[in-house]
Amino acid sequence: MEKVPGTEEIDGIPTLPPPLPNISPNLEPQQLVSAKYSIISRCEVGTTGRHIQLLANHFEVSKPDPDAIFFQYSVSITSEDKRTIESKGIGRKLIDRLYQTYSSELAGKNLVYDGEKSLYTVGPLPHNKFDFTVVLEDSFAKRDNGSPGASKSSSEATKRSKHSFQSKTFKLEISYAAKIPLHSISLAIRGVEADYSAQDALRVLDIILRQQAANRGCLLVRQSFFHDDSRNFTEVGGGVTGVRGFHSSFRPTKGGLSLNMDVSTTMILTPGPVIDFLLANQNVKETRNIDWAKAKRMLRNLRVLARHRNMELKIIGLSEKPCNRQFFSMKVKNNDSANEGQTVDITVHEYFVKHCGIELEYSAFLPCLDVGKPKRPNYLPLELCSLVPLQRYTKALSSVQRASLVEKSRQKPQERILSLTDAIKKYRYDDDPVLKACGISIEKQLTHVEGRVLETPKLKVGKSDDCIPSQWKTLLKPTRIESWLVVNFSARCDISRVSRELINCGRNKGIHIERPHTLAEEDPHLRRATPGARVEKMFEQLQAKLKDAPDFILCVLPERKNSDIYGPWKKKCLIDFGIVTQCISPSKINDQYLTNVLLKINSKLGGINSLLAIEHSNNVPLIKDTPTMILGMDVSHGSPGRSDIPSIAAVVGSRRWPLISRYRASVRTQSPKVEMIDALYKPKADGTDDGIIQELLVDFYQTSNGRKPTQIIVFRDGVSESQFNQVLNIELDQIIKAYQHLGEKDIPKLTVIVAQKNHHTKLFQASGPENVPPGTVVDTKIVHPRNFDFYLCAHAGMIGTSRPAHYHVLVDEIGFSADDLQNLIHSLSYVYQRSTTATSIAAQMAQFMKFDDSSDASSVTSVGNAPIPELPRLHENVEGSMFFC
Incomplete structure (x- = not known):
């Protein structure tokens, strides 16, 4: 009799799927109640852990003059023929010439220009509206042809050339728009809600820094700037160069206003x-x-x-x-x-x-x-x-380019500190006349901050007591691999040796692995065929050798990471045949490499590598006694500049409560470049819900002994602070409606946490050159003055400088203490990092789309006028597995 997945007992926890709950598919939409949430304030700071003295790359800023006020003016630029001019380069030149020509009419005010349509001054200009005529010589010299034309004579070209070097006249209209008091920043730092937003004032301060960089001839990329200096260049191949520069932005913190400055890198075309x-x-x-x-x-x-x-x-x-x-x-x-x-x-x-x-x-x-x-x-x-130098390269880097960039651009902690302190002195922000007029001066040294080092969570593994994560011995619940095979897509690799070594390593870790059924080598003549054709031929070869589908296939790829075989191979295995697969591309085979591979394979096949000690003993605070579901959500977008590639929304949901380390994934496509997930709740015309949350809720119920989650912890990745309210108003609302759609009236208690990796705060030890130790947490001084946020470095930084994750707690109805929440997140980081963030899953599933023609997609959803191909659903044999490990 075929074994039903999820029917085992784990430490006395029965996981037999009970009948489905009573679902009310015809629940009227008006019966669904929307709940409104607002971002919570911090009520306490954590206390657990060993105290440690740290430095942060925040430079303290003096309090702005409370009486200073930015006056905002709208700028409109037109040429002689009344065409609107929107070029940032010309705009900055015109504002510079305006200041030189009409300084007295502007009362000598220094101008802050954003390069587009807004101008700022400290204090008002003499009038609310101005009309200026500005003459700019040589403004269109860049457009001179200097070359022969197929449709114009050389004499006409000469006329254009002379015309290009003549003066050009522009009309500038400047009109009053708004007042922005700097006092709002002081209110924000004190955690007071003001009628006006401090973000406007902070944005003007950031524009001042951008204008300084533009005047130095830098390439500007949001709040980062890059010099044309070959000492900062790093060749990464393919005519692409990495250029090192700096990010700088003003931030309100619990310790006051600070300038967050960090080393930044962007890609340019090699000049x-x-x-x-x-x-x-x-x-x-x-x-x-x-x-x-x-x-x-x-x-x-x-x-x-x-x-x-x-x-x-x-x-x-x-x-x-x-x-x-x-x-x-x-x-x-x-x-x-x-x-x-x-x-x-x-x-x-x-x-x-x-x-x-x-x-x-x-x-x-x-x-x-x-x-x-x-x-x-x-x-x-x-x-x-x-x-021309400093032209941005915005396409996605290849795996080789990315590896080269990472290798060449690493900085050890002390190197980064030196780069930042040298930069803050070199750019002499204190000399800026506008910052002076605001009463602002900036410290030249990094900010001292106190952190805490949380205790490393203990793991329960097989045949041993509790251990720390680096001390692997045997697996807690190893699987048994009976029927498997190895395929090799033309990699220079001895697959016989790989299989032998894998079997031996598995034996040491407690996994019994039989000899592979077959070793399949790709026909060398197929190397130049398309990736899809190569995969099809490989499966034809396998089907000719096998009567029954194997439990598992080990696939050896010819390139490390991002091989073009990866997408079609995964699609064939996971969607068409429902076979678990693990792709490898070993440069060298040793025990550590094979152990990492086996950990993934064991998880995919339903085994358990380890459990947190507190999870194994059913002692997770606030979770042990209450059915709790953990969700991890993220959206993966297409390459920059590709607006035709659908975005992939991925959500993982925990299963088999009270465990917190087993997950199932659900994935959908949505409109390109849209960050908010729109398929969490997806009611259909027949009254059913085809959304992500319904799928995960039913799975939780089936694998948790018929218990419904009364608490849900949501980890949201990849959103900025400006999108926090959208997460609450759009995504959280969908989660609640999906729960109600199943006939439930009592809404679960919700805790919503945003995890940010793409920020610019770095932490350094104050007394040593090493990276901060794993478990370092900071929730004072450099954090938000009002909201509940903290920085956590869960893992040791082996190379370069560690980057902490920045966690923002938006909602906490469950009622975690700061210590409980920080320790829970720290512990989850050790269970399996991919489990609580859906980033890697979204990126992996996007590979399926990469090779799908629209005819291969299972269906097409029309959003607006653009049809969006839907991802084909996973095969039922693997949809409940941790295939994404």
Whole structure:
């Protein structure tokens, strides 16, 4: 008889699935009650743990002048022909010229400009509205062609060139918009709710820092800035360079106003000759191997410097023919009176040789860059052009590029401290006239803060007493692997040795592994086939050898991480056949590597590697006696610039209460770039709910001895502070409605916690060069002045500088103390990091979409005018497993 998953007893906890609860599928929508929540305030700080002295990369800021007021003005810029100008570069030049020309009319006020439509001053300008005429010389010099055109004569081009260097006149309208008192920052620091938001005042202070960086010629990326300094450059391959800069932003904290400053990195195109960039970007050595269709897509909208004219231009495309065969029409110059005024056709190559005196070394047989307009092309030979520095690269990095960037950009704690203190002195923020007018000065040293080191949670493993996480011996509940096989997709790997070593390592950890049924090698001739075709051929080979589906397949991939085989292989196994699989790409095989692989395999096959000691003894505070469900939620978005790729919402839900380390995942697609999850509650026309939460609630009930959760802890990843209220008003509301839809009237108690990783606060030991110890928590001085938040470094930082997670408790109806909540989160981090955050699951499931044609998708949901392909559902054999480990 086939064994039903989840029917075992674990330490006396029966997990036999009871009948489903009474579900009321026809519950009328108006019967569902929305609950309104607001963000809670901090009521206490934690006390447990060993005290430790720390430094934080927050620089203390003096109290702003309480009487100072920012006056905000709207800015409208139009050209002579009444076109609205929105270019940030021109806008900043115009405001600079405005200040130089009309300083007296502006009462000598220093101007703070955001680069777009807002201007700020400390105190009011003499009038509420101004109309200025500003003359800007050479403003359009960048658009001069400096090259022959296919549709314009050289004389007309010369006219445009002269015109480009003439002065341009612009109209600037400045009108009063609002007052922003700096006193609001003081109120926020005291935790007082004001009628106006301190965020507006803080935003103006941040704009002052951005304006300083813009004046220094930096690349601005939100609140980070980057200098054109080769000492800060890191080549990562593919024509892409990492550039190190700094993030800086003002933050209200419990200890007062502070400047949070951190080392930051962004990606730029490697400056230099365009041809060198193309060779590196396509990883080829000869120009004859360049894919010009791919090059055209990559070069579009990039800026180049034409060396023969020292002029900056924007690429709109490539010529259709090579330089020596691309003709354009030009009028004969007046030095040839016999043919004056006549139009002749000439190649771009001939033009530069005869009329510019430039001999082209290699680009005569290559396409030209088109730096004109769609209907007025202007061509430049490739070898005369170099990429302008500090142009952002916004596409996703390859796994090789990412690994190179991580390896080369690491900084040890003391190196980072030195970088930050040097920067704060170098930029001399105290000398800024606007900050001076606000009464603001900034400390030059990092902030001292007291932290606590929480005790490392004990784990229960097999055949031993409680142990700390680094002391693996045997697994608590090892599985038994009877029927399995190994497939190798052309990796340089001895799969016979891999299987032997895995069996031996499994024996030492308590897992009994039989010899694999078969070892399947990919036909070398298939290496150049598409990923989908390679997977199909592999499965054909397996089906020819096997009568019954195996329990498990070990898959050896040829590339480490992000192999293009990964997506279609996982889809075939998890969706089409319902077979658990583990992908590996071992560079070296040792006990530590194989142990990590076995931990994943054991979890996927239903075994239990370990339990928290408090979980094993049924002693988790506030959870042990009350059925509690833990949810982890995140959304994964497509690569930057790809607005056609659906976002993937993933939620994991705990099961088999009172355990807190077993999870099931549920995943849906939604509109691109939308952060709020819209499929938590999804009522259908027939009255049923096809949402994520209903699926997880039913699973919790089935695996928890017929108990319904009366408490739900929600961990939300990936949202900013500006989105906290949306989490409460949109997502929490859906969770409640999904619970009510199952016929329940009593809403569970809810605790909602946002976990942020992408922030800029770092912690350092005050008395040593090492990273802060694992378990370091900070909930004083640098935290929010009113809200319940804290920083926690759960794991040891082995390389680089540790980054704490920043936790924000938005709602806490369960009633955790600060100590209980911090210790619970710390403990959950050791159970399995992927369990309480859905980030990796969303990213993994997104791989399925990567290789799915719309015809392969199970269905298409229409959102607005854009159809969104839905993820095919997991096979019933694996949908309840921890397939995502």
